[in-house]
Amino acid sequence: MGFLRVRSRVYNYVILASRAANRCEEEHEEAADVVQVLPSTSDTGKRKPDLESDASRLQSPAKRQRQSMPGFEEPTILSNVKNIMAFVHSRLNEQDKLSAFLKKKISDLETNKRELVGVFGKTGAGKSSLINAIIKEKNLLPSGSVNACTSVMIKVEANTYSSKYEAEIEFITKEEWNEELWSFRQFLDNNKNQKKEDDDYHDAVEKLSALYGDDWRKSFENLMDRKYFKEIPEFLQSRRKILTCESANELSAEFVKYTRSDSKQEESDEGKTWFWPLVKCVTVRVPNRPLLQHVTLVDLPGNGDCNKSRDQMWKGIVGDCSTVWIVTEINRAASDKEAWGILESVSSLIGNGGECQQIHFICTKSDLLDDSDDLSSADIHDRIVKRNIQANDGVRKEFNKRSKIKTHFTDDSFKVFTVSSKEFLKGKHLSPEDTEIPKLKGFLQELNDCHSETVNYVNGAYGILSLIEGARRRKEGVGKADDVCKVLEKNMTEKLDQVKKAVEKAIKDFEQCLTEGVKNSKTSDEKLKSFLDRDKQPSFFKTLEAVVRKDGMHKTKKGEHINLNTVLASCLTDSIDEKFRKTFPNDVKGGYFDGVISRFSLDTNSLIQKYQDVKLQLIFLQTEEDKIKAKLNKIILKEKKIIYNSLTEAIEKNMKKCYEDARKISGNDALKKMRKTIETHVSLNRNMYEDAKETMLEKMDELMMIICKELKETMDHSIKLSLKASALSESLPDVSEHLETVQQHYNEDLLHTVTAET
Numbered sequence: 001m002g003f004l005r006v007r008s009r010v011y012n013y014v015i016l017a018s019r020a021a022n023r024c025e026e027e028h029e030e031a032a033d034v035v036q037v038l039p040s041t042s043d044t045g046k047r048k049p050d051l052e053s054d055a056s057r058l059q060s061p062a063k064r065q066r067q068s069m070p071g072f073e074e075p076t077i078l079s080n081v082k083n084i085m086a087f088v089h090s091r092l093n094e095q096d097k098l099s100a101f102l103k104k105k106i107s108d109l110e111t112n113k114r115e116l117v118g119v120f121g122k123t124g125a126g127k128s129s130l131i132n133a134i135i136k137e138k139n140l141l142p143s144g145s146v147n148a149c150t151s152v153m154i155k156v157e158a159n160t161y162s163s164k165y166e167a168e169i170e171f172i173t174k175e176e177w178n179e180e181l182w183s184f185r186q187f188l189d190n191n192k193n194q195k196k197e198d199d200d201y202h203d204a205v206e207k208l209s210a211l212y213g214d215d216w217r218k219s220f221e222n223l224m225d226r227k228y229f230k231e232i233p234e235f236l237q238s239r240r241k242i243l244t245c246e247s248a249n250e251l252s253a254e255f256v257k258y259t260r261s262d263s264k265q266e267e268s269d270e271g272k273t274w275f276w277p278l279v280k281c282v283t284v285r286v287p288n289r290p291l292l293q294h295v296t297l298v299d300l301p302g303n304g305d306c307n308k309s310r311d312q313m314w315k316g317i318v319g320d321c322s323t324v325w326i327v328t329e330i331n332r333a334a335s336d337k338e339a340w341g342i343l344e345s346v347s348s349l350i351g352n353g354g355e356c357q358q359i360h361f362i363c364t365k366s367d368l369l370d371d372s373d374d375l376s377s378a379d380i381h382d383r384i385v386k387r388n389i390q391a392n393d394g395v396r397k398e399f400n401k402r403s404k405i406k407t408h409f410t411d412d413s414f415k416v417f418t419v420s421s422k423e424f425l426k427g428k429h430l431s432p433e434d435t436e437i438p439k440l441k442g443f444l445q446e447l448n449d450c451h452s453e454t455v456n457y458v459n460g461a462y463g464i465l466s467l468i469e470g471a472r473r474r475k476e477g478v479g480k481a482d483d484v485c486k487v488l489e490k491n492m493t494e495k496l497d498q499v500k501k502a503v504e505k506a507i508k509d510f511e512q513c514l515t516e517g518v519k520n521s522k523t524s525d526e527k528l529k530s531f532l533d534r535d536k537q538p539s540f541f542k543t544l545e546a547v548v549r550k551d552g553m554h555k556t557k558k559g560e561h562i563n564l565n566t567v568l569a570s571c572l573t574d575s576i577d578e579k580f581r582k583t584f585p586n587d588v589k590g591g592y593f594d595g596v597i598s599r600f601s602l603d604t605n606s607l608i609q610k611y612q613d614v615k616l617q618l619i620f621l622q623t624e625e626d627k628i629k630a631k632l633n634k635i636i637l638k639e640k641k642i643i644y645n646s647l648t649e650a651i652e653k654n655m656k657k658c659y660e661d662a663r664k665i666s667g668n669d670a671l672k673k674m675r676k677t678i679e680t681h682v683s684l685n686r687n688m689y690e691d692a693k694e695t696m697l698e699k700m701d702e703l704m705m706i707i708c709k710e711l712k713e714t715m716d717h718s719i720k721l722s723l724k725a726s727a728l729s730e731s732l733p734d735v736s737e738h739l740e741t742v743q744q745h746y747n748e749d750l751l752h753t754v755t756a757e758t
C-alpha cells in the first residue's frame with residue numbers, strides 16, 4: 001500500500017513537472033520550482049525518484065504523444081491539491097509543536113482507498129467479455145475457449161504511473177502448496193477404489209495435472225522439486241511476479257497460464273504448464289484508464305477452494321466490494337439457479353457482513369436470439385429490445401421472491417442491466433446505448449468521480465492551510481482563545497454523551513434480538529436436520545465427506561453452496577439482520593447509529609460569527625470534525641463487518657472439533673456414523689449460541705470505546721494545538737495563495753457533493 005502511495009504521488013509530480021516544462025521558455029524557472037516540491041527519501045522511506053530524468057523523459061516524443069492520446073489522465077483536483085500540500089510540507093520545519101503537528105496532519109491526509117466492484121457469475125456467463133468491453137480492450141482478459149475457464153481472482157485497474165500493461169501475480173506460499181500436496185495424496189490414496197465422479201477428486205486431479213502433467217501419477221515424492229518451478233522462481237522466493245507488456249494482447253498471452261484452467265488440454269497445449277493452482281490473485285493494470293483510477297473490477301470465480309489462504313482472500317475481497325455484479329446469460333436470467341445461488345450464498349457476506357451498496361444483476365449476450373436467420377436487422381433489434389424488457393421484469397420479480405437476499409438489500413439497491421459486450425465492440429444490430437454497456441460505464445465513472453477520498457483530502461488540506469494562515473496572522477495576546485476553548489470543550493462533552501447513548505442503545509437492542517435468537521436455536525437444528533435428511537440420495541455421502549473435510553463449507557459441481565456453519569448460525573443472524581442493517585446501513589448517507597456520528601459537531605459555525613479573530617482556526621476545527629467523522633465511518637465499517645461475521649465464526653470455531661471427528665469416520669455405516677457425530681455434537685454444545693452472542697456483544701463494547709476515544713482524543717488534541725500552541729511565526733510559510741486555490745476546490749467539492757446527493 002505504501003509503495004502504491006509513493007508511486008501515485010511521484011506520478012502526480014511527474015505530470016505537474018511535465019506540464020510545467022511544456023510551457024514556454026520564460027516559464028522555465030517555474031518548472032524548476034515545481035520539481036523542487038518532490039518528496040525526499042526521508043519523507044517516504046522509499047526510493048528517491050529521479051525527478052530530473054522523470055521530467056525530461058516526459059519530454060520525449062513518445063511521451064508527448066501519449067499525453068495527447070484520448071483518455072490520458074490530466075491532473076485532477078486531487079493531484080493539484082496534493083502538489084500544494086507536498087510543497088507546504090517541504091516548507092514546514094519541525095522546530096515547534098505546531099509545525100510538527102501540521103506536518104503530521106499533511107502526511108495523514110494520504111490515502112489510497114479504491115472502490116471494489118466484484119464480478120460474479122458461473123463460467124462462460126460472459127464476465128471476461130464484459131470487463132473487456134467496458135474498458136475497450138477486446139483482448140485483455142482471455143475469453144471464449146470452450147474448455148478453459150478463469151480460475152483465479154483477477155483485479156483490473158488503471159495503471160496510474162506508467163504507459164505499460166502490467167500483471168502482478170501473487171502466489172500462495174510454498175508451505176501451503178506442500179500442505180495441499182499432502183492432503184491430495186491422502187485423499188487420492190483413500191479414494192483409490194472409489195468411483196472417480198467425486199467433485200474433489202476431479203479438483204485434485206485437475207490441479208496436479210495442470211502443474212505436473214502426468215508426473216504426479218508416478219510418484220508424489222519430488223513434487224516440490226525446483227525443476228517444476230523453473231519458470232516461476234518468484235514462487236520459491238515468496239515474491240510476486242510482475243509481467244510488463246506494450247499491448248493488452250501481449251499481456252493476455254503471457255498471463256493466461258496463471259489464471260485459467262484447461263480441463264481438456266488440446267494437442268497444441270501438450271507439455272504446457274498451467275500455474276493457476278499456485279496463484280492467489282492477479283492484478284492487471286491498464287494504462288490510460290481514468291475510469292478505473294479509483295475503481296477496481298474484480299473477476300471472482302466461485303469459492304469453495306480447499307486452499308485456506310485463497311479462500312480467506314476471496315472472503316476478504318468479497319466483503320470489501322462496494323458494488324456486486326452478478327453476471328448471467330439473458331436467455332434464462334430469471335430462472336438461473338446458479339446465479340441466484342451465488343447471490344444468496346454471498347448476500348450476508350456482502351450485506352451485513354460486508355459493505356456492498358448496490359447489486360447489479362447483469363444479463364449478458366442480449367444479442368443472441370434463436371431463429372433470427374430470416375429476420376431483418378430492424379426486426380432483430382426490436383426482438384432484442386422486447387426481450388430485454390421481459391428479462392428485466394422477470395429478474396425483478398424473482399428478486400422480490402428471494403427473502404434471503406432482501407433482508408440485506410433494499411429494492412433501490414438492486415438494478416438490472418441487459419447487455420451485449422459483443423454488439424458494443426462491433427455493433428451490427430444495436431446502438432451502443434442499446435447494449436447498456438455505456439450505462440455501466442456511467443455508473444463506474446460516478447463511482448470514480450464521487451470518490452470520497454478526493455473530498456476528504458481537499459477538506460483536510462483546506463483546514464490545514466487555514467490553520468497555518470491563522471497561526472501566522474495571529475498576534476500574541478490577541479484573541480479570546482481561552483473563551484472559545486471552554487465553549488468547545490463543553491460542546492464536546494455534550495456531543496460525546498449523545499454518541500455514547502446511541503451506541504449503548506444499539507448494544508441493548510442487539511442483546512434483546514440475540515437472546516431471542518438463542519431461544520430459537522431449534523430453527524437452526526431443523527435446517528441442519530433437513531440437510532442431513534438428504535442421506536437417502538445416492539451421492540450424499542460424497543457431499544457430506546467433502547463438507548466435513550472443508551470445515552463445513554463446500555460448493556458442489558452443480559453450483560450448490562453448502563455452509564453448515566451459516567446454517568447453524570442462522571438462528572442468531574436471522575434475529576439480528578434487520579436491526580443490524582438499520583444500525584449499520586451500507587449506504588452511509590443516513591449514517592451509523594441513527595446518524596449520531598454524522599450529527600457530531602462542536603458547533604464551530606456559530607462560534608465563527610462571534611470570534612472572528614480565530615476564524616481560521618475554527619475553520620480548521622470544522623474540517624477536523626469532518627475528517628474524524630470520515631475516519632470513524634471507515635473504522636465502523638471495518639468493525640461492523642467483523643462484528644457481524646463473528647457470529648458465524650464463533651459457531652465455526654465450535655464445530656471444528658466435530659468436523660475433525662467426522663473426518664476420521666470410514667468403513668461400514670460411515671454415513672450413519674457421520675450424521676450421528678454431527679447431531680450429537682450440536683445437541684451437546686448448546687452453549688455455542690450463547691457464546692457467539694457474548695462474543696458479538698463484547699465486540700460492540702469495544703467498538704463503543706474506540707469511537708469515544710478517537711473522537712475525544714483527536715478533537716482535544718486539535719483544539720489544544722490550534723488555539724493554544726503558538727508557533728515560531730517565522731517558521732510558518734506564507735500559504736495565503738494556496739489557501740485561496742484550495743478554498744475554491746473546497747467550495748466546488750461542496751457543490752459537487754450537494755448536487756450528487758440531491
Ligand SMILES: Nc1nc2c(ncn2[C@@H]2O[C@H](COP(=O)(O)OP(=O)(O)OP(=O)(O)O)[C@@H](O)[C@H]2O)c(=O)[nH]1
Nearest residue numbers: 123124125126127128129143144149150365421422
Ligand atoms: N454473442 C455474444 N457472445 C458473448 C457475449 N459475451 C460473451 N460471449 C461469449 O461467451 C463465451 C464466454 O464468455 P467469457 O467472457 O469468456 O465468460 P466468462 O464468464 O468470463 O467465463 P470464465 O472465464 O470461464 O469464467 C465466449 O465465447 C464469448 O465470446 C455477448 O455479449 N454476445
